[in-house]
Amino acid sequence: MRRFSVPLEHREKISLIVVFIVLLILIGGLAKLQIIEHAGLARQSENNRIRVAPIIPRRGVVVDREGRLLIDNRPSYTVSVVPAEISPDTTLPNLSHLLKLDTLQIKEQIHKNMVNRYLPAPIKRDVSFETVAVLEEQSTRYPGVATQVEQVRQYQKGIGAESFTGYVGELSRADLLKEGQADYRLGSMVGKEGLEKQYDRQLRGQEGTAYKEVSAAGRHLGDYEGKEPVPAVEGADLVLTIDIDLQRMCAQVLDTFCCGAVLVLDPRNGEVLAMTSYPNYNANIFSSVMPESLWQAISSDSTHPLLNRLLNGLYPPGSTVKFVTIGAALQEGIINENKTLRPCTGGFKYGNRVFRCWKPQGHGSLTAAHALEQSCDVFMYQLGLELGVDGLSRYFSRCGFGRPTGIDLPGESPGLVPSSAYYNKNYGEGRWTPALALNISIGQGELLVTPLQLVQFFCGLANDGVVYQPHIVKLISYPSGKVDTVSSRVSFTLLFSPSTLKVLWEGMRLVVEGKYGTARFLKNERYSLGGKTGTAENPHGESHSWFVGIAPLEAPEIVVCAIVENAGHGSDVAAPIVGKIIGRYMEKKSKPAAVALRSARELQ
Secondary structure (H helix, E strand, O other): OOOOOOOHHHHHHHHHHHHHHHHHHHHHHHHHHHHHOHHHHHHHHHHHHEEEEEEOOOOOOEEOOOOOEEEEEEEEEEEEEOHHHOOOOOHHHHHHHHHOOOHHHHHHHHHHHOOOOOOOEEEEEEEOHHHHHHHHHOHHHOOOEEEEEEEEEEEOOOOOOHHHHOOEEEOOHHHHHHHOOOOOOOOOEEEOOHHHHHOHHHHHOEOEEEEEEEOOOOOEEEEOOOOOOEOOEOOOEEEEOOOHHHHHHHHHHHOOOOOEEEEEEOOOOOEEEEEEEEOOOOHHHHOOOOOHHHHHHHHOOOOOOOOOHHHHOOEOOHHHHHHHHHHHHHHOOOOOOOOOOOOEOOEEEEOOEEEEOOOOOOOEOOOHHHHHHHOOHHHHHHHHHHHHHHHHHHHHHHOOOOOOOOOOOOOOOOOEOOOHHHHHHHHOOOOOOOOHHHHHHOOOOOOEEOHHHHHHHHHHHHOOOEEEOOEOEEEEEOOOOOEEEOOOOEEEEOOOOHHHHHHHHHHHHHHHHOOOOOOHHHOOOOOOOEEEEEEEOOOOOOOEEEEEEEEOOOOOOEEEEEEEOOOOOOOOOHHHHHHHHHHHHHHHHHOHHHHHHHHHHHHO
């Protein structure tokens, strides 16, 4: 067999070609690394040694109308993990032992809060200083772990303010999608309820950015000097219309009952002076790490402590809204201030049914103002038939019921004002009777209101028909020195003439000062007081007790509403509560310096 031999000159050429190809590959690779991929590799190199850390700004504090703290901050340590720097075999088991979390929980927190692999993802908040010391001293055992000093919210306890303060919590992915803003990140602490949510943008300020240099092992080497840190901007402070003295009083008068709510407004401008929903919760538990067992206990509590009864509690208003029925009848010319109707003998027969009055022996013949004084149901039944379902619906709607008041708090319920369209939809056209108007006329049936709507209506009665939109923030003070004043705004005007308002006003006065007034025990020599009791039938238990009070009658400054669930007659339970709160307000008004001094001592 003849062997094939490549001539020497050919072998030299082939070798040169191979060397040339190898050089081309090497040069191309170097060009790719140095030119094409330089920027990306440089960034990756920087990311490996530069850690980007958010600078959390101070969240704005919240004070009452006299500058007394309602919401403050306290320092807290947060442990975070930089996903790109962790060692699964070292970081996770060591961190699990230190934080008393299993590795699965840590992985879930990383996944939940990770923005990208090079930014810290919060794992656990409000850890002890001892834990932070271990992480700093033994950093080689915890590669990729970082700690930050953050601010934790501190809420004033024992004053029932949770109904308006709300609380803060971690921003989730779902929240981030809703917000749709670049300055939010996973794991940020944001407002979840109440003022914390409504004014989150102003309170939270703007996060800054710090650049830290780290070794390959993740050890902190100090601040990175190649980039200037971006300073954080502190959040704005809020000055509320709330008065802590009245707020504390509202909490005290409810703590012997199961469930209820109290609301205090200034009818002259819509300022909320106090508001509490009972039972409530300690908002401070949301600022730290909450055990799952505690959350389950709160959320499953049959008394619903998380329900804001002032904004979301829907109740039949009972006799408190008889002013709407009589006001509508006066406006429509069905009655005048002197006209009497069929005497009340304890009941009113319509068809085959007798609609009872709360007083079995009856009230006899009454005029409009005296029907309000004695809260006669039979008088209202007759007016309800004349007005009809849609007539009542129109006036209730024009008095602010069936829609949110627009208060500067989130999640307000609209309530329900039934109409013929509502009944046709729910019962079928022609399958309901005009007798439904009788129940509506006395604040029963499908009519549902929130305590806030009811107070708003009475503020209109106290203010010559002008209704201001309720609001709880008075001033917003920014770190720059800019101050925004929240101006009072007229929401609407009651659809009642001056002559109608005069009759309704006289009815309010007689409820307390009249010989047969349902709250005549509140009459006193120090100041004038008017209002209306209400006992709302409740299919789930005892009647709800209502009372709305206005003082002083000659120049109203305060409207107070109380509802106590399943407590019985309004005159027995709710009226004394309102009387105590109005008394506290009038006491403070007459002795402002002494009360302010006592309040300051109580807060210390």
